[in-house]
Amino acid sequence: MKKRILSGMRPTGRLHLGHLAGALKNWVEMQDKYDCFYMVADYHALMGEYADPSAMKDNIIDNTADFLACGIAPEKSVIFIQSDVPEHLELNMILSAITPLSWLERCPTYKEQLREVEGRDLATYGFLGYPVLQAADILVYKADAVPVGEDQLPHLELTREIARRFVYFYKKQIFPEPEGLLTKTPRLLGVDNRKMSKSYGNAVNLSDTPDEVRKKVKAMITDPQRIKKDDPGHPDICNVYSYYKFFFPEQAGGLAGECKAGRIGCVADKAKLADCVIELLRPIQERRNKILGDRAGLEAVLKEGAKKARAVASETMSEVRKAVGI
Secondary structure (H helix, E strand, O other), X not given: OOOEEEEEEOOOOOOEHHHHHHHHHHHHHHOOOOEEEEEEOHHHHHHHHOOOXXXXXXXXXXXXXHHHHOOOOOOOEEEEEHHHOOHHHHHHHHHHHHOOHHHHHOOHHHHHHHHHOOOOOOOOHHHHOHHHHHHHHXXXXXXXXXXXXXXXXXXXXXXXXXXXXXXXXXXXXOOOOOEEEEOOOOOOEOOOOXXXXXXXXXXXXXXXXXXXXXXXXXXOOOOOOOOOOOXXXXXXXXXXXXXXXXXXXXXXXXXXXXXXXXXXXXXXXXHHHHHHHHHHHHHHHHHHHHHHOOHHHHHHHHHHHHHHHHHHHHHHHHHHHHHHOO
């Protein structure tokens, strides 16, 4: 029996190179080894976008097209929209009843988001309870593991603590305690050297046209210690070089040598990177355009995925209801 994994993305905008590097590439590779459940996490998106969710439906379709275009295959993985499976919210309610408030208030991601996110009021009941819904997402499928970066381990540990607390109260071992599948998430920054984010508008999107790619890459911040073209460069502190290392490793070594020797300037280096990114995205965009051209087919994938997801989730909830006496 393959171990089961659950992962998802919030449909808050276009997917970008950071998603490809940090998640989608790993998701594709995991399909043959694990029983994979991949969700479009619209309830999670709503927690931050509640004031204006007008773009949500379009983002769901757009993100799903990117999933498929990058190689997530419906015949290998269950692809579904979170809100199409009401058992997520049912389990969330039950787990909310047993989760201490102090566990949520100490969550580092919660405190970080309150400090850093501007223009949105996240001091809400729903956002505080974000980790409980995340636990419900994982536990309702009895996931054995969750692909995470190191910064997400506190969230996963909270899920494990909630699963243990359920056993403490109801004496039923329904849920496995999910393990973290640590993924080597690259330190891929946005074009402005900040964290790559949809909200910052500093990302190269998977759907960007060649002209958009060139414009964004041209604006990338490079080696701050390099003033003139023939000055020796320092590729290890250059954001442009980090893209080469992850996406185009066969070219990274040679370019690093040219940069250190002052034989290639930053402008030429970025022009070359833009060409490489355009070629990287070309097959993804060709598949994406074909998928979006068959809207009925795409929606059928999500409908079938929801059916498969509900079949698993409803069995889990039957056990949970019996355990808690409802």
